[in-house]
Amino acid sequence: MSRMKYALPVLVSLALITPLSPSTAASKIPTVVVQSGGFPTKIIGVPKRIISLSPTATETLFAIGAGSQVIAVDDLSNYPANAPITKLSAFTPNVEALAAKRPDLIILSVDSTNSMAVRKSLNLLNIPVLMEKAPSQLSDAYSEILAMGLATSHVAKAKALVATMKTSINKIVSASKRKNSLTFFHELDSTLYSATSKTFIGHVYADFNLINIADKAAGADASGYPQLSQEYLITANPQIIFLGDAQYGENAKTLAGRPGWSAIDAVKYGHVVELPSDIPSRWGPRLVQFYQFIADSIAKIN
Amino acid sequence: MISVQDLSIRAGDKVILNHISVDIPLTKWTCLVGPNGAGKTTFLRALLGLQPYSGSITQGGHEVYRSHMRNVAFVPQQPQIPMGMTVAEYVALGRAKRDGWGKESTKSRNLIYEILLQTQLYGLHQQHVSALSGGEMQRALIARALAQEPEIILLDEPTSALDLHHQIATLNNIEILKERGVTIISTMHDITLAAMYAERIVVMHEGRILLEGPAASVIHSAELKEAFDNRINVYTLDSGRPVIVAAKEERI
Amino acid sequence: MNTSNHGAPIGIGRIWNWRITAISAVILLVVALVGVSFGPISLNFAKILRTLVGAPHGLTGQERVLLLDLRIPRVLLAALVGAALASSGAVYQTVFRNPLADPYLLGAAAGAGLGATLAITSSGGNVYGLLPIFSFIGGVLAVLTTFFISGKFFAEPNSLLLSGIAVGSFATAIQTYLQQRHSSALRPVYSWILGELTVANWQVVRWSSLYILSAIAILITVSKQLDGLMLSDEESFSLGINPNRLRIIAVAAATLATATAVSASGLIGFVGIVVPHLVRGITHRVTNRSLGAIAMMGAAFLVIADLGARTLLSPAELPIGVITAFVGAPFFLVVLRRKRVSP
Numbered sequence: 001m002s003r004m005k006y007a008l009p010v011l012v013s014l015a016l017i018t019p020l021s022p023s024t025a026a027s028k029i030p031t032v033v034v035q036s037g038g039f040p041t042k043i044i045g046v047p048k049r050i051i052s053l054s055p056t057a058t059e060t061l062f063a064i065g066a067g068s069q070v071i072a073v074d075d076l077s078n079y080p081a082n083a084p085i086t087k088l089s090a091f092t093p094n095v096e097a098l099a100a101k102r103p104d105l106i107i108l109s110v111d112s113t114n115s116m117a118v119r120k121s122l123n124l125l126n127i128p129v130l131m132e133k134a135p136s137q138l139s140d141a142y143s144e145i146l147a148m149g150l151a152t153s154h155v156a157k158a159k160a161l162v163a164t165m166k167t168s169i170n171k172i173v174s175a176s177k178r179k180n181s182l183t184f185f186h187e188l189d190s191t192l193y194s195a196t197s198k199t200f201i202g203h204v205y206a207d208f209n210l211i212n213i214a215d216k217a218a219g220a221d222a223s224g225y226p227q228l229s230q231e232y233l234i235t236a237n238p239q240i241i242f243l244g245d246a247q248y249g250e251n252a253k254t255l256a257g258r259p260g261w262s263a264i265d266a267v268k269y270g271h272v273v274e275l276p277s278d279i280p281s282r283w284g285p286r287l288v289q290f291y292q293f294i295a296d297s298i299a300k301i302n
Numbered sequence: 303m304i305s306v307q308d309l310s311i312r313a314g315d316k317v318i319l320n321h322i323s324v325d326i327p328l329t330k331w332t333c334l335v336g337p338n339g340a341g342k343t344t345f346l347r348a349l350l351g352l353q354p355y356s357g358s359i360t361q362g363g364h365e366v367y368r369s370h371m372r373n374v375a376f377v378p379q380q381p382q383i384p385m386g387m388t389v390a391e392y393v394a395l396g397r398a399k400r401d402g403w404g405k406e407s408t409k410s411r412n413l414i415y416e417i418l419l420q421t422q423l424y425g426l427h428q429q430h431v432s433a434l435s436g437g438e439m440q441r442a443l444i445a446r447a448l449a450q451e452p453e454i455i456l457l458d459e460p461t462s463a464l465d466l467h468h469q470i471a472t473l474n475n476i477e478i479l480k481e482r483g484v485t486i487i488s489t490m491h492d493i494t495l496a497a498m499y500a501e502r503i504v505v506m507h508e509g510r511i512l513l514e515g516p517a518a519s520v521i522h523s524a525e526l527k528e529a530f531d532n533r534i535n536v537y538t539l540d541s542g543r544p545v546i547v548a549a550k551e552e553r554i
Numbered sequence: 555m556n557t558s559n560h561g562a563p564i565g566i567g568r569i570w571n572w573r574i575t576a577i578s579a580v581i582l583l584v585v586a587l588v589g590v591s592f593g594p595i596s597l598n599f600a601k602i603l604r605t606l607v608g609a610p611h612g613l614t615g616q617e618r619v620l621l622l623d624l625r626i627p628r629v630l631l632a633a634l635v636g637a638a639l640a641s642s643g644a645v646y647q648t649v650f651r652n653p654l655a656d657p658y659l660l661g662a663a664a665g666a667g668l669g670a671t672l673a674i675t676s677s678g679g680n681v682y683g684l685l686p687i688f689s690f691i692g693g694v695l696a697v698l699t700t701f702f703i704s705g706k707f708f709a710e711p712n713s714l715l716l717s718g719i720a721v722g723s724f725a726t727a728i729q730t731y732l733q734q735r736h737s738s739a740l741r742p743v744y745s746w747i748l749g750e751l752t753v754a755n756w757q758v759v760r761w762s763s764l765y766i767l768s769a770i771a772i773l774i775t776v777s778k779q780l781d782g783l784m785l786s787d788e789e790s791f792s793l794g795i796n797p798n799r800l801r802i803i804a805v806a807a808a809t810l811a812t813a814t815a816v817s818a819s820g821l822i823g824f825v826g827i828v829v830p831h832l833v834r835g836i837t838h839r840v841t842n843r844s845l846g847a848i849a850m851m852g853a854a855f856l857v858i859a860d861l862g863a864r865t866l867l868s869p870a871e872l873p874i875g876v877i878t879a880f881v882g883a884p885f886f887l888v889v890l891r892r893k894r895v896s897p
Contacts, residue, residue, distance in 0.1 A: 097869030117753030384784035404778030
């Protein structure tokens with residue numbers, strides 16, 4: 001069994017239909033082995049009691065028509081509005097509390113606390129766990145949607161969704177690409193943590209031909225989230241600033257209040273974009289909305 | 303006899319004991335006197351066997367360093383006071399070497415009882431050691447040393463924390479040990495008291511021994527005065543007992 | 555008070571108080587049973603008992619797996635870790651002659667944290683298997699380093715303390731640097747610090763019990779001599795002990811227990827300080843003589859704390875370190891006040 005590293009893209013394996021042992025009934029129960037988040041998960045039958053511990057997975061499930069199979073979602077899964085939200089934590093999953101709901105499939109993020117041990121414990125209780133990993137690029141996000149379609153027996157719908165997303169995103173991007181690319185700074189928090197082009201959101205910006213000033217500091221953090229210095233930022237003089245911390249109160253005015261920042265082009269000309277809180281951190285069906293949002297922001301600047 | 307030959311102890315660059323040689327007789331009371339920094343306490347620790355040294359200290363032909371063959375009791379100037387232990391348990395620690403740690407023989411139990419009476423600690427024996435006054439603590443130390451039934455008892459400033467009345471009582475208790483053939487070696491600031499009890503006196507000064515010999519002759523010697531920069535006066539009472547006091551300097 | 559044949563009406567009492575040890579064992583057993591009986595999924599108590607003794611009509615299927623493969627290992631691990639931390643804490647308090655000493659004093663916690671961070675940031679994918687080994691080695695190496703840099707004052711308590719602070723600070727600094735360079739490691743390291751009790755399994759219980767029980771056995775064996783370490787070195791030497799050697803043995807065993815506990819369950823604080831004082835307060839005996847009782851009460855303490863961790867905020871888990879801190883901090887204040895009041 002090959003060990004998939006987390007950094008590799010998510011693969012989807014072919015559905016395996018296993019023949020039933022002769023001692024059981026005549027009807028075949030479809031069994032699939034879904035490769036996701038770097039782990040294979042065997043799912044017998046069509047899951048009807050799914051617990052999603054990932055806001056992105058929740059959005060995807062409802063978008064591919066598996067919403068009726070979902071019995072509970074974690075406390076951060078606020079979209080769509082009719083998802084059965086509970087107090088279950090996505091970050092610190094409680095094995096017993098999950099098992100108490102008698103699910104037949106759980107979708108768990110690799111980044112949650114003790115995710116491996118939680119998965120092992122749930123498997124001991126005969127509950128299959130589909131691992132979900134934050135993607136590093138668009139193709140990974142599409143693979144995840146397909147994996148979820150395979151797991152919930154909505155393969156056709158998943159494929160259709162992916163196709164629609166691809167088309168929409170391609171349209172948005174090609175309509176927006178400019179010949180002279182703009183430099184930008186994506187701010188994660190007020191201590192100037194940023195995201196390089198290696199990250200998912202970095203790839204999104206790169207699709208628009210935007211130039212990420214954080215790339216110069218790529219060596220500082222192996223996962224792509226370096227902390228930039230104020231001096232570098234002011235020297236690099238980005239033309240756009242995207243505020244990932246807008247939900248925490250940062251906006252064009254607060255930026256102008258920071259010492260030395262009023263000289264930065266983006267601040268001078270008011271090219272500061274406040275990113276909405278949820279959408280940039282979801283890589284499900286609403287990715288299209290995110291791309292549209294970026295395109296609209298760039299258009300406004302011209 | 304404890305035979306000290308060419309004993310030197312250094313701490314980094316500083317010389318604490320400088321090639322000292324002396325013979326300390328057994329079953330007698332020998333007192334080390336001298337000003338602060340003379341090396342008295344270090345000498346005592348070396349005699350105990352815990353202090354590394356160059357040269358030799360032998361007793362019965364064996365080096366004393368790290369040797370558990372002898373039964374030596376050590377009464378420090380400032381003891382480390384343990385938490386949560388009663389006086390009875392504290393004194394009983396003295397029996398640990400003979401009975402083994404964690405065991406208690408009937409003989410020990412009787413001996414502890416007698417010692418507690420002798421040192422007037424019986425009424426306090428259920429009290430926690432941490433609750434004792436300075437004087438009571440000193441008596442507990444002596445009691446524990448007595449419980450060890452040692453061959454040699456080393457005392458570092460045994461009277462410095464006590465009031466006058468208890469000083470004499472403590473020293474009397476220690477003197478009783480002489481009858482049992484115990485060798486007593488002590489350091490003392492109060493030379494008058496030393497003169498009262500010790501049979502031999504060793505005068506130390508800056509890591510050297512200036513003089514050692516019978517108490518009577520050492521007390522009246524020039525070396526004793528020299529050790530204290532000639533700032534002491536030795537008087538003799540009518541009873542023949544010497545009294546040593548510091549000389550008050552004339553103001554110019 | 556014991557009475558001897560010769561009329562001497564006092565004695566020091568038995569060194570090993572069997573009554574206290576037995577009572578602690580009973581408390582531990584009861585607490586353990588309570589521990590396996592509660593959780594988000596309620597199980598029939600009678601069936602639990604039947605399953606435990608192997609009688610028929612016990613739990614079946616998923617419930618049986620839940621009890622045997624999830625709950626029991628978790629309670630056992632909590633007990634082991636609690637025992638390790640409590641007995642190490644008691645020994646450290648003796649060795650350092652300080653009532654506020656805890657098992658993490660010589661850099662064990664910082665070293666284990668650094669080891670865990672190294673495992674997470676360098677191993678790339680398969681962290682799960684390597685992490686306990688790395689953190690264990692990290693904890694042990696940190697304490698060894700502490701000993702060696704205390705220089706010629708080898709094993710002298712005060713210099714060990716200072717060296718421990720130095721080693722701990724250095725290890726923490728390296729850990730912080732590594733986390734800065736690998737921000738994706740933040741979450742796994744944080745989750746390790748919170749502890750792995752939540753997902754204990756039989757494998758963890760097996761290897762941790764081996765080390766922890768061996769270490770506690772060593773400590774109990776030397777516990778009688780540990781009384782001597784409460785005195786100054788000259789005094790203990792005259793009473794027949796080699797203070798340095800005894801300190802090394804005691805600290806080595808305590809570190810083994812602590813490093814194992816930390817690598818199995820993350821950083822759980824206060825147990826090492828609170829429990830020895832608790833037992834001494836109840837039994838009024840010298841800490842070293844009740845080491846067995848302290849170990850068992852430590853086990854019971856952590857099992858109860860773990861019970862709180864998984865029931866108080868259900869369905870979420872409350873980190874167990876939070877509970878031990880909530881209990882430990884006020885307790886600390888009580889101990890400090892009492893010390894000031896008594897002469």
